[in-house]
Amino acid sequence: MHFVTYKPPPPLGRFVDLLWYHAAPELPDQLERVLPTGALSLLINLAEDELRWYEGRDGARCHRLSGGIAICGAHAEHFAIDTAEQRLIVGVRFAPGGAFPFVGPDVEALGGAHVPLDAIWGRDAGLVRERVLEARTPEAMLRALEAALAARLVRPLARDPAVDFALAAFADPARARTVADVIGQLGMSPKRFIRTFAEQVGLTPKRYCRVQRFQQVLSAVERGERVSWAGVAAACGYYDQAHFIHDFRAFAGLTPAEYLAARRVRNHVPLPG
Structure with missing residues (x-):
């Protein structure tokens, strides 16, 4: 390869x-x-x-x-x-x-x-x-x-400042901002913020945050040889194990254990032939 x-x-x-x-x-x-x-x-x-x-x-x-x-x-x-x-x-x-x-x-x-x-x-x-x-x-x-x-490349060569602020806030685990927190800080109406974000990112803010939290789980899995799923779920902000497993299955089509056993590289899982 x-x-x-x-x-x-x-x-x-x-x-x-x-x-x-x-x-x-x-x-x-x-x-x-x-x-x-x-x-x-x-x-x-x-x-x-x-x-x-x-x-x-x-x-x-x-x-x-x-x-x-x-x-x-x-x-x-x-x-x-x-x-x-x-x-x-x-x-x-x-x-x-x-x-x-x-x-x-x-x-x-x-x-x-x-x-x-x-x-x-x-x-x-x-x-x-x-x-x-x-x-x-x-x-x-x-x-x-x-x-x-x-x-x-066409102008403007910049994202909307509100989208830039939101992406930075969502990407910082130490800040752990919710969509409502970001909207409150920006002083925008929820409808306007969601529309602007979706137009430039391709997903609504809520869905984007769910995908990024799922990706944080996959990052945590890649860092450790032995995985404590309860610990990973808590560290990535899931409020209980059932919520974590539900989201994981929604995004991966597999349970966390099935993903761990089947994955080839991160984000890629061979289907049984």
């Missing part, structure tokens, strides 16, 4: 968390569940001219996107992918609220969806894939992708 990552500098780096390249020709051909992160991503399949994703607990419903380049909206539910597509693929992980300068008001509509990039960028989408394919090394591919993103 060959995995290369690159964090672009500002101004692009304020909106993009990571550019990545993944090549793994030895991967078995099977379905793999992808768990929600709350972030938007851009995917370019370099081996095939399409991208596939699957719905249902067993991945029975297959959706195909032609062109090999697509936007994956902010998800609050799991879906499945074909590991064959991970044999040669590059991608962009946008920062929370970071996709807005590239896709504009479509961010909210993309929530929970997979959309061919040409539906948003037109013929430029295919040109981006061509330029990445022409590059000779993984590093050059990521530089080509960086240049394409930089060319698409």
Whole structure:
């Protein structure tokens, strides 16, 4: 397996968390569940001219996107992918609220969806894939992708200040701000804040916070060899074990123990073949 990552500098780096390249020709051909992160991503399949994703607990419903380049909206539910597509693929992980300068008001509509990039960028989408394919090394591919993103940046090159404040508050475990706390500090009406946040992040504030708390659980799991689920649940702000297990199953489609036994890498769980 060959995995290369690159964090672009500002101004692009304020909106993009990571550019990545993944090549793994030895991967078995099977379905793999992808768990929600709350972030938007851009995917370019370099081996095939399409991208596939699957719905249902067993991945029975297959959706195909032609062109090999697509936007994956902010998800609050799991879906499945074909590991064959991970044999040669590059991608962009946008920062929370970071996709807005590239896709504009479509961010909210993309929530929970997979959309061919040409539906948003037109013929430029295919040109981006061509330029990445022409590059000779993984590093050059990521530089080509960086240049394409930089060319698409549109003003304003900043998130709404209210969204910036909320994202910082939600990301700080020491502050543990609720949505109501943030709205009170901002002095906005709840309706206006929720609308502004969803337009730029792709999820409502409440759903985004639930996904981030779930991701905190996965981070805690990765840090320890032995997992005390009661301790993890308490540390991540779940008020009881039943609430924790309910949320975990909603996002992962598995119990915490099933996830621990089946996971390959964080946020990816092979489905039984």
